[in-house]
Amino acid sequence: MFFTASLWNDLMMLIGEVTVILIVGMLIGAVLVMIVAGLSIQNGQFYFPRLMKSGMVLLEGVIKGMCKFFGFDDTDLVQFSIKLQNMMNTKRFAETPVEKRVIYLPQCLRSAECPAHLTPEGLVCRRCGRCDIGREIDAYEAMGYRVFIAPGSTLIKRMMKKYRPKAIIGIGCLMEIKEGLELCDRAGVIGMGVVTLKDGCVETVLNWDELHEIAAIGITAPGSR
Ligand code: SF4
Structure with missing residues (x-):
């Protein structure tokens, strides 16, 4: 043997x-x-x-x-890993021209009475004033960002294929952002995440200052507040 x-x-x-x-x-x-x-x-x-x-x-x-x-509760650790990922991506994000960046806002940030229509490029805000998106979206577009209000991940994938951004800012709940950043890493896209302050399917809450702080990285153009 x-x-x-x-x-x-x-x-x-x-x-x-x-x-x-x-x-x-x-x-x-x-x-x-x-x-x-x-x-x-x-x-x-x-x-x-x-x-x-x-x-x-x-x-x-x-x-x-x-x-x-x-x-x-492992929530703090997940939050930490998202902040760590953002921090490690900051330099490359800053070097990415704003025309190559996109922002994905989740549809749950809208008012429950939102009159926006769904189009092949996501929901189009009608600036009705019922939620903060109408006011904020203009500021990001003025900075040069392409901003989408995404009803789901299918739209995000479709827009990624169509516009091929080099960097994205994703907004969503804790696990969505964690998984989104991992996907970005695997796809070679620079991902920055902002976690909503309140989870849920409707009328979630975002710290817009946190989003703006990230969006303004590497930008000195007008529109940056
Ligand atoms: S401001 Fe835009 S996103 Fe918000 S409720 Fe009105 S149409 Fe919808």
Whole structure:
């Protein structure tokens, strides 16, 4: 026989040891990522951003499992990973001409009585004054942005294919933004995310100043307030 009994036992032992080392290493790594993320959130400063980004991607499942096990809410960690991603993309975003950028506003920001019509390029705001979009959209278009009010992800994909932007600002709920930024990363598009202050399907709330702060990155043109 090719494997003797003792060689087989040694191999099994080795596999067992490597597995234990990997599990312990992942647990230690996840704890370290959580500690550094906690310190970063507390001090408002990003420590080891590149390492943290890789760690959060590699150990996402373990970190989520640990949060669940210890009864922690992982919302702060997701918020942190979005801010980290924004921070790491800032330089490339600043270097991208505004004509190559788009903003996707979610339709849930509209008033429940919104009279906007759906077109192949999303909802077209009629500036009726029932929500903030009408006022804000003009400011972003004046800056040179192409702005879409997206009824869903199909429209976003279609507009990505049609206009091929190099950078996008996506607005949405926590998980939408997290997944959207991951998709941007994979597609080689510079993604910046802004999370709505209130989740839901209608009349959600956005901190427009936060959006403007991101939109104004690298822009000194008139229209930038
Ligand atoms: S301002 Fe625009 S988006 Fe808001 S409710 Fe009116 S038409 Fe709809």
